[in-house]
Amino acid sequence: MATGVQRTVNPVSVRGLSRRFGDRAVIDGLDLDIEPGQFVALLGASGCGKSTLLRVLADLDHDVTGEVTVARRRAVGFQAPRLLPWRKVWRNVIMGLPGRPDRARAEAALAEVGLSHRTDVWPKVLSGGEAQRAALARALVREPDLLLLDEPFSALDALTRITARGLVDELWQRHRCAVLLVTHDVEEALVLADRVLVMENGRIGYDAPVPLDRPRDLTHPDFQSLRAELLGRLGVH
Numbered sequence: 001m002a003t004g005v006q007r008t009v010n011p012v013s014v015r016g017l018s019r020r021f022g023d024r025a026v027i028d029g030l031d032l033d034i035e036p037g038q039f040v041a042l043l044g045a046s047g048c049g050k051s052t053l054l055r056v057l058a059d060l061d062h063d064v065t066g067e068v069t070v071a072r073r074r075a076v077g078f079q080a081p082r083l084l085p086w087r088k089v090w091r092n093v094i095m096g097l098p099g100r101p102d103r104a105r106a107e108a109a110l111a112e113v114g115l116s117h118r119t120d121v122w123p124k125v126l127s128g129g130e131a132q133r134a135a136l137a138r139a140l141v142r143e144p145d146l147l148l149l150d151e152p153f154s155a156l157d158a159l160t161r162i163t164a165r166g167l168v169d170e171l172w173q174r175h176r177c178a179v180l181l182v183t184h185d186v187e188e189a190l191v192l193a194d195r196v197l198v199m200e201n202g203r204i205g206y207d208a209p210v211p212l213d214r215p216r217d218l219t220h221p222d223f224q225s226l227r228a229e230l231l232g233r234l235g236v237h
Contacts (some may be wrong), residue, residue: 002083003138003171006079006174007225009036010033010034010035010069010075011034011035011036011070011071011145011146011177011178012032012033012034012035012057012069012070012071012146012178012180013032013033013048013067013068013069013070013222014030014031014032014057014066014067014068015030015031015067015068015124016030016031016065016066016067017029017030017032017053017056017064017065017066017067017068018030018064018065018066018202019049019052019053019056019061019063019064025047025202026047026048026049026052026202027052027053027056027064027202027203028149028201028203029066029202029203030053030066030105030202030203030204031203031204032053032197032204034178034180035119035178036145037176037177037178038178038179038194039172039178039179039181039192039194039195040178040179040180040181040193040194040195040196040197041181041183041188041189041190041192041193041195041196041197042054042180042181042182042183042197042198042199042213043183043186043189043196043198043199043230043233043234043237044198044199044200044234045113045183045219046184046233048199048200048202049192049199049202050182050199051150051151051182053182054076054148054180054182056068056152057069057070057074057146057148058076058148060076067122068072070146071144071145071146071178072145072148073142073143073144073145073147074144074145074148075138075139075140075142075144075146075147075148076139076148076149076150077132077135077136077139077147077148077149077150077152078135078150079080079150079151079154079155080155080223081123081131081132081134081135082135083098083123083126083131083134083135084123085122085123087123088119088120088121089110089115089118089120089122089123089126089134090103090106090107090110090119091106092121092123092134092138093106093109093110093134093137093138093141094106094138094141097142100175104140106119106141107119109137109138109140109141110134110137111141112138112140112173112174113129113133113134113136113140113171114133114167114170115133115134115137115168118130118134121190127160128155128156128157128160129156129160129163131203132147132152132153132156133167134162134165135152136152136167136168136171136180137207138187139176140171143175143177144177145177145178146177146179146180147172147177147178147179148179148180148183149168149180149182151163151180151182151183151184152164152168152181153183153185153188154183154184161188163194165188165191168213169191169192169214172192179193179212181193185228186227186230186231186234187218188222189230190210190212190216190226190227191216191232193210193216194209194210195207195208195209195210196208196210196226196230198230198233198234200233203235205233206230206233208226208229210226
């Protein structure tokens with residue numbers, strides 16, 4: 001096994017990555033590169049290894065073989081916001097950062113996600129969408145070269161989800177860090193990403209750019225064509 005988290009030209013460089021659970025190879029000889037500033041969406045059937053790959057890149061799963069090189073400055077956003085209920089929102093945002101608690105830095109990050117009015121509240125009073133925005137502020141305050149997002153909108157209602165997508169798109173265009181978004185939602189992938197991957201049989205089975213202008217027009221024939229192609233790859237007809 002040769003794994004590492006270090007500075008690299010590309011925020012993600014993976015060669016021959018494998019991860020087994022008992023006799024089952026969830027990831028099997030996977031290769032992947034993500035370029036600086038690139039927004040990549042990863043799709044695939046449930047249980048295909050998407051979240052496992054993200055956990056490996058986040059340095060949360062080490063029981064692998066292959067070569068994994070990931071940007072040192074990285075942040076992760078999960079399905080659940082994972083805010084500590086006994087810390088005020090601003091303290092959750094800067095939790096884990098070195099040095100003394102920097103309230104001004106937390107406030108600036110919360111302002112970016114539209115939560116200036118929630119700085120001093122406890123997490124329990126936040127709505128689901130607000131909690132996810134606070135988690136996003138916590139990720140961005142670290143100024144990552146790589147942002148890993150594991151289905152961060154899956155628990156939100158439809159309208160809040162649309163708003164959250166727009167916020168992520170806006171923040172990505174402002175910060176231009178590389179992003180790997182794990183999602184089951186084809187439309188979400190095409191709205192946000194400039195490159196879409198489909199994971200099949202433990203590897204990247206499909207890899208294509210999304211050559212559409214932003215903001216994405218869901219009714220455009222090219223959008224609909226890409227959507228149909230991806231659904232076909234995922235076995236939906």
